[in-house]
Amino acid sequence: MPKKTLTFALMDPPFENExxxxxxxxxxxxxxxxxxxxxxxxxxxxxxxxxxxKQHANSVKGTDLENENHPLTRIWVAELQQLAADKGGxxxxxxxxxxxxxxxxxxxxxxxxxxxxxxxxxxxEGSDNSLVIATR
Amino acid sequence: MTSYVIVESQDLYEASNAKSTLELCKNLASSxxxxxxxxxxxxxxxxxxxxxxxxxxxTAKSGVKFHADLISLxxxxxxxxxxxxxxxxxxxxxxxxxxxxxxxxxxH
Numbered sequence: 483m484p485k486k487t488l489t490f491a492l493m494d495p496p497f498e499n500e501x502x503x504x505x506x507x508x509x510x511x512x513x514x515x516x517x518x519x520x521x522x523x524x525x526x527x528x529x530x531x532x533x534x535x536k537q538h539a540n541s542v543k544g545t546d547l548e549n550e551n552h553p554l555t556r557i558w559v560a561e562l563q564q565l566a567a568d569k570g571g572x573x574x575x576x577x578x579x580x581x582x583x584x585x586x587x588x589x590x591x592x593x594x595x596x597x598x599x600x601x602x603x604x605x606x607e608g609s610d611n612s613l614v615i616a617t618r
Numbered sequence: 619m620t621s622y623v624i625v626e627s628q629d630l631y632e633a634s635n636a637k638s639t640l641e642l643c644k645n646l647a648s649s650x651x652x653x654x655x656x657x658x659x660x661x662x663x664x665x666x667x668x669x670x671x672x673x674x675x676x677t678a679k680s681g682v683k684f685h686a687d688l689i690s691l692x693x694x695x696x697x698x699x700x701x702x703x704x705x706x707x708x709x710x711x712x713x714x715x716x717x718x719x720x721x722x723x724x725x726h
Contacts, residue, residue: 486718500659501627504710507689511714611717615725618628 485571487518489605489612495526496555502530505615506558513566513573520609522602524578525617526585530555531575533589556591563593576601621652621721625713628726630664637670639726640677647681654721656713657705658687662694665701678704685712 490509494501512519523530537552539545559575566573576597582588595601606612624643628636639655647653655677657665664670665686678684684705691698691707698707717723 483715483718488714488717504627504658504687507710508713511709511711512717515711515714515718517714517718611720611723613625613713613717613723613725618633 483515485516485518486610487520487608488512489520489522489602489609491522491524491602491612491614491616492527492530493525493615493617496530496532496535498526499617501615501617502527502555506555506562508613508615509562509573510565513562513569513571516569516571518571519562519566519573520605521573521575522578522597522605523575524581524599524602526581528577528581528585528587528590531559531577531590531594532556532587533591559594560591574605576605619650619652621654621716621719622646622724623654623656623713623716623721624724624726625656625658626661626726627659629660630670632660636661636664636726637673640673643682644677644680652721653681654683654685654716656685656687656708658690658710660690660694662686662690662696662701665705666696667700671702674702675704678702 492505496502535554535556537547539547540550563573576595579596579598626639630636643653643655685708686705688707
């Protein structure tokens with residue numbers, strides 16, 4: 483299948499809802515197939531690539547840091563960036579600046595851009611298709 | 619002919635408007651569109667048992683193609699023989715291929 487440009491709009495914050503996992507699975511499939519992928523993250527989703535996410539031990543389960551091996555979305559996003567590059571595509575991830583400022587989520591991993599809803603319009607206009615994964 | 623892919627993520631038992639999605643699918647198919655529905659997350663729970671069997675079968679009879687995310691099924695311990703035969707377990711690659719094909723996408 484020829485390379486296409488696909489846009490996803492995400493709203494959910496990490497660590498709260500299965501929609502985050504499903505969204506990242508969809509983005510992974512798109513990157514794996516070599517498509518160019520745009521992501522516009524707004525509201526709580528701007529925390530998905532937040533650079534200061536840290537793994538933690540779990541005293542309830544009695545696991546230490548290493549055994550807990552808590553998954554972090556910033557690592558998944560970085561791996562998706564790498565996957566896209568490896569497959570000849572690209573993952574262009576824009577965090578909504580207003581949403582970032584409201585939440586103090588300024589420090590994102592390398593490669594994440596700050597933008598505005600105008601970027602979402604540009605993404606959609608320049609894409610072959612788009613999917614908005616909204617909170618209910 | 620317009621093609622639609624509707625991704626249903628809401629649990630039929632909890633979200634009353636998830637049933638409206640099936641109604642939408644049926645109406646689109648009846649008006650001549652190609653319609654596929656993909657059940658993901660807790661939406662797959664409604665595929666098991668008798669509670670929604672009639673509604674699902676009626677929607678399928680209208681020409682709507684049914685898919686269910688295999689990982690969502692497995693995560694909930696739902697076996698292939700527990701869901702209607704017209705529901706095809708799939709990987710989410712199907713959604714990406716549909717997007718790349720230019721089908722109209724709706725997430726619910």
